Amino acid sequence: MTQQFRHIRRAALSHHKTVVRSFHKSHRHARRLMQRHQVVLHKVRDHSLRTAAVASLSTGLLATPALLAHTAQVQAQGEQPDIQKTLDANSSFAQPVVTDFPTFGTSLNTESKRTVFADRINKVAPEGTSNLTTDQSAAVSQVIKETFNILATDQLEGVKLKDSRGIMAGEQHLPLYPGDKVTNFYRNRITGEIADPTASQTGMVPGKPSYMSGARSASEVTKQDVDREQWYVAVQTFLVQGFQQNPNKFYNFFKFRKMLAINQKTGQAIVVDISDAGPSQFTGRIFGGNNPVLIGLGLGEVRTGNILMLFVDDPNDTIPLGPLTGYNP
Amino acid sequence: MIIFYDHLLDLETLDQELSAYLPDAQERAEIVSIMDASLHHAVMDVIFTSLPTDAHELFLMQFHADPGAPEHFDLLRRYRPLIEDDIRSTAHTTKRQFLDTIHAD
Numbered sequence: 001m002t003q004q005f006r007h008i009r010r011a012a013l014s015h016h017k018t019v020v021r022s023f024h025k026s027h028r029h030a031r032r033l034m035q036r037h038q039v040v041l042h043k044v045r046d047h048s049l050r051t052a053a054v055a056s057l058s059t060g061l062l063a064t065p066a067l068l069a070h071t072a073q074v075q076a077q078g079e080q081p082d083i084q085k086t087l088d089a090n091s092s093f094a095q096p097v098v099t100d101f102p103t104f105g106t107s108l109n110t111e112s113k114r115t116v117f118a119d120r121i122n123k124v125a126p127e128g129t130s131n132l133t134t135d136q137s138a139a140v141s142q143v144i145k146e147t148f149n150i151l152a153t154d155q156l157e158g159v160k161l162k163d164s165r166g167i168m169a170g171e172q173h174l175p176l177y178p179g180d181k182v183t184n185f186y187r188n189r190i191t192g193e194i195a196d197p198t199a200s201q202t203g204m205v206p207g208k209p210s211y212m213s214g215a216r217s218a219s220e221v222t223k224q225d226v227d228r229e230q231w232y233v234a235v236q237t238f239l240v241q242g243f244q245q246n247p248n249k250f251y252n253f254f255k256f257r258k259m260l261a262i263n264q265k266t267g268q269a270i271v272v273d274i275s276d277a278g279p280s281q282f283t284g285r286i287f288g289g290n291n292p293v294l295i296g297l298g299l300g301e302v303r304t305g306n307i308l309m310l311f312v313d314d315p316n317d318t319i320p321l322g323p324l325t326g327y328n329p
Numbered sequence: 330m331i332i333f334y335d336h337l338l339d340l341e342t343l344d345q346e347l348s349a350y351l352p353d354a355q356e357r358a359e360i361v362s363i364m365d366a367s368l369h370h371a372v373m374d375v376i377f378t379s380l381p382t383d384a385h386e387l388f389l390m391q392f393h394a395d396p397g398a399p400e401h402f403d404l405l406r407r408y409r410p411l412i413e414d415d416i417r418s419t420a421h422t423t424k425r426q427f428l429d430t431i432h433a434d
Binding site: 009012013015019022023029034037038047049139141142145151 | 331332347350351353356359360363364365366367369370371373374377378381382383384385386387389390392393396397403404407408423426427430431
């Protein structure tokens with residue numbers, strides 16, 4: 001080992017400490033998250049190789065010949081103890097932490113899976129009307145991702161609802177074209193399936209909704225129009241921070257925006273879309289939901305209940321509207 | 330690909346620059362390995378800064394599940410369209426800072 005090498009290695013380790021310190025200073029929650037998920041940044045390359053090997057993928061694309069040589073050296077001799085010690089000491093990861101949630105078998109029926117989902121959500125964010133904390137939001141997103149493989153968060157593109165949890169009450173149907181009739185909502189106009197048997201009692205909005213379909217007559221109504229109306233919710237878009245300064249920007253952001261509505265009591269979840277703004281603040285309600293939404297959330301009888309509402313990150317528009325049934329496990 | 334942002338790190342250049350000081354390939358490999366660890370932290374700093382805090386944990390989970398998946402960029406670009414430029418630039422700066430300390434000595 002040359003003097004020059006010892007000097008450069010000392011400089012590299014010192015530089016490494018500075019970089020790690022800077023990272024953790026900027027993101028103080030990172031260490032906890034990395035511990036929780038057993039992410040060890042200075043070992044991520046080894047981890048990746050193991051992951052790739054397990055997946056039977058090609059391992060022939062190592063980053064550099066130098067790293068190949070180093071990997072071979074480590075495998076042959078074990079890593080230099082002082083370097084390993086230094087890297088470990090500065091690691092984002094101290095010791096393995098068992099994940100908070102047990103893994104369940106796949107033999108549960110849908111109702112049991114719903115219950116498991118509700119339990120998991122309530123464990124990380126107990127049911128209530130208060131907004132989610134940052135930690136709760138991250139944990140809820142994690143549970144949703146694991147359960148439905150959907151990315152849902154309480155903040156998207158810098159926009160956050162004033163309230164992401166609160167009381168949802170029933171809304172009236174939205175006309176899909178000028179002159180639409182409430183009786184048209186009994187059945188899904190495309191599939192013919194029963195959609196809302198109580199549409200007459202529910203009624204139809206007399207004026208124009210915030211976001212109107214482009215159809216000018218019954219013949220122009222598309223499946224997308226029908227789905228959007230069937231699974232629509234109203235949220236208080238006008239209470240979002242910055243709305244008053246730039247209503248056009250938020251109008252476009254919220255137009256038919258996909259959301260995930262969750263009943264934390266039952267674990268029922270529906271991908272819905274925003275087709276209207278409301279309810280008014282004086283009502284004390286936070287969200288409005290079309291009748292099929294209320295039914296899908298288990299609120300068909302009482303027509304009101306506490307709901308968690310999150311943004312769905314679906315840039316390619318691949319997630320269909322409607323109740324989520326593919327609970328995993 | 331081992332890590333999804335590997336192509337932005339350009340470790341080969343670092344190896345070449347080090348060869349002026351360290352002719353021994355094994356010694357260079359050891360230094361590159363330390364720098365590699367530093368770069369992962371520097372890049373993660375860029376990623377965490379670009380993503381909303383709420384998405385950090387989800388990203389870590391997905392990253393841990395498959396560190397080489399290029400699909401990670403889909404999520405990142407959603408919040409930071411030019412994230413690759415940021416990572417490339419940060420990697421360059423991090424390597425430069427280290428090399429400057431050697432040059433200065």
